[in-house]
Amino acid sequence: FAPKLLAGRRLLVTAGPTFEAMDPVRGITNLSSGKMGFALARAAREAGAEVTLVAGPVHLTTPRGVRRVDVQSAQEMLVAVEQHIQDAGVFMATAAVADWRPAQQSGRKIKKDGSGQPPVLDFVENPDILATLARSARALEGALFCVGFSAESHDLLANATAKRARKGVPLLVGNIGPATFGRDDNALLLVDADGHRELPRASKRVLAQQLIAEVAARLPPLPS
Ligand code: C5P
Numbered sequence: 001f002a003p004k005l006l007a008g009r010r011l012l013v014t015a016g017p018t019f020e021a022m023d024p025v026r027g028i029t030n031l032s033s034g035k036m037g038f039a040l041a042r043a044a045r046e047a048g049a050e051v052t053l054v055a056g057p058v059h060l061t062t063p064r065g066v067r068r069v070d071v072q073s074a075q076e077m078l079v080a081v082e083q084h085i086q087d088a089g090v091f092m093a094t095a096a097v098a099d100w101r102p103a104q105q106s107g108r109k110i111k112k113d114g115s116g117q118p119p120v121l122d123f124v125e126n127p128d129i130l131a132t133l134a135r136s137a138r139a140l141e142g143a144l145f146c147v148g149f150s151a152e153s154h155d156l157l158a159n160a161t162a163k164r165a166r167k168g169v170p171l172l173v174g175n176i177g178p179a180t181f182g183r184d185d186n187a188l189l190l191v192d193a194d195g196h197r198e199l200p201r202a203s204k205r206v207l208a209q210q211l212i213a214e215v216a217a218r219l220p221p222l223p224s
Contacts (some may be wrong), residue, residue, distance in 0.1 A: 002050045003045075004047050004048030004049045004195070004215050005048065005144035005212065005216035006044055006047040006049035006090075006212065007026060007047075007048035008048070008089060008144075009027065009048070009049045009050070009089045009216075009222070010049065010050045010051075010087050010088040010089055010090070011041075011044045011050070011051050011052075011088060011089070011090040011091075011092065011172075012051075012052045012054065012084055012085055012088045012090070012091050012092070013037050013040050013041045013044070013050040013051065013052070013053050013082060013091075013092045013093075013094060013204070014030075014037065014053075014054045014055075014056075014062075014076070014081060014092070014093050014094060014095035014097075014129065015032075015034040015036070015037020015038055015040075015041070015053060015054070015055045015056070015058065015094050015095055016032050016033070016034030016037065016055045016056035016057060016096070017030045017031070017034075017056045017057065017058075017095070017096050017098070018030045018071070018072065018073050018074045018076075018077055018096075018097050018098045018126075018187055019056065019072045019073060019096065019098075020058045020073055020074065020098045020101035020102060020126070021059050021072070021102070021105050021106075022075070022102040022105060022106065022110065022121060023105065023106040023108065023109050024106075024107070024108070024109055024163075025109050026109075026110070027102070028098060028100075028101075028102070029056075029057070029098065029099065030096050030181075031181040031182060032056070032095070032181055033058065033181060033182040034055060034058035034060050034062070034095075035060065035182070035183075035184065035204050036054065036094050036149075036186065036207075036208070037055070037092070037094035037095065038053065038055075038058075038060045038062075038063060039204040039205050039207070039208035040092055040094060040208045040211065040212065041053040041066045042063035042064075042066070042205075042208065043205070043208035043211075043212045044090075044140055044212050045063055045064070045065045045066050045207045046209075046212075047209075047212050047216065050067075050091075050142045051063075051065070051066045051067065052067045052068075052069065052084045052088070053066050053067070053068045053069070053072040053145050053147070054069045054071060054077055054081055054095075055068060055069070055070055055071070055082065055095075056067075056070075056071060056072065057070075057072060067084075069084065072102065073098075073101065073126075074097045074098055074126035074127060074129065075101075075126065075127065076097055077095060077097065077129055078127050078129045078132065081129055081133065085133065085136075085138075085144070088144060089143065089144060089145060089219060090105055090144070090145045090146075090147070090215060090219070091130075091133050091144055091145070091147065092146075092147045092149075092215070093129060093130040093133075093146070093147065093148055093149060094149050095129070095145055096151070096181075097126060097128075097129060098126055099125065099126060099142050099173075100123035100124065100125055100126060101123065101124060101175045102121050102123060102124075103121075103122035103123060103124045103130075104122070106166070119220075128167070130146065130148050130167050130169065130188075131166075131167045131168060133146055134146045134148075134167055134168040134169050135168060136148060139168075142220060145170060145171075145215065145218065145219055146167075146168075146169045146170065146171075147171045147172075147173060147215060148163065148164065148167045148169045148171070148172045148173070149172070149173050149174075149175065149189055150172060150173070150174045150175065151161050151174075151175045151179075151181075152174060152175075152177075152217035153177065154191055156174045156176060156177075156216070157189065157191070157196060158212040159174070160172050160173075160174035160189060160191045160196075161191055161196075163194075164191050169214070170192060170193065170218065171190065171191070171192050171214075171218065172190075172191045172192075173189070173190055173211065174187050174188065174189035174190075174191065175187075175188065175189075175216075176188060176189055176198070176201075183204075184204055185201055185202060185203050185204065186201070186202075186204055187199065187200055187201040187202070187207075188207055188211065189202060190211075191213060192218070199211070199214075217219070
């Protein structure tokens with residue numbers, strides 16, 4: 001009998017893109033499918049954790065036994081994470097959060113005005129959900145283990161190492177190209193305080209199981 005790696009733990013995962021509205025029918029988003037985050041939620045649940053999955057707009061079914069909260073924008077994602085993070089011991093930020101949102105959201109559909117001039121949109125920066133959580137009191141006390149992800153087109157190790165420091169997380173996971181969005185497989189680069197190691201190309205399901213084992217091995221013991 002092997003005890004489940006995450007028995008007695010609570011885990012919160014963000015997944016998918018965010019959608020930043022400019023008017024009631026349009027907005028900006030990205031090509032994240034949510035597959036890696038959903039695979040992690042499933043693997044964590046199978047490892048015995050109580051799992052909350054905060055998902056942007058995706059077309060995926062909720063893994064069995066996982067509590068799912070759907071959101072649209074980065075601001076809604078931050079609120080949902082803050083509402084559900086209490087008692088969680090692990091936060092995994094796989095969502096591809098939009099860095100910016102339109103500064104104004106028109107209550108009505110923006111129409112062509114006949115002048116031939118397209119509308120000019122101003123943007124404001126979105127909150128950094130991962131950095132916010134990594135700076136929270138529970139993370140600083142070591143009670144919340146935060147994991148960040150990184151999709152880079154080049155210099156993955158250097159970028160992932162810098163991002164780990166910038167976000168203030170103990171573990172940063174880089175997607176090793178080619179572009180992983182929507183694919184069923186991936187390869188990962190794990191960067192932590194001791195250095196880096198690679199999880200070779202495999203299905204997102206298998207990688208999620210391996211990553212959950214890596215996270216479990218880094219957690220402080222549960223209070224007895
Ligand atoms: O800075 P960058 O977007 O590359 O960082 C990626 C990591 O930070 C991912 O773990 C992503 O989920 C998280 N993130 C976030 N909130 C943002 C931007 C990124 O949680 N606004």
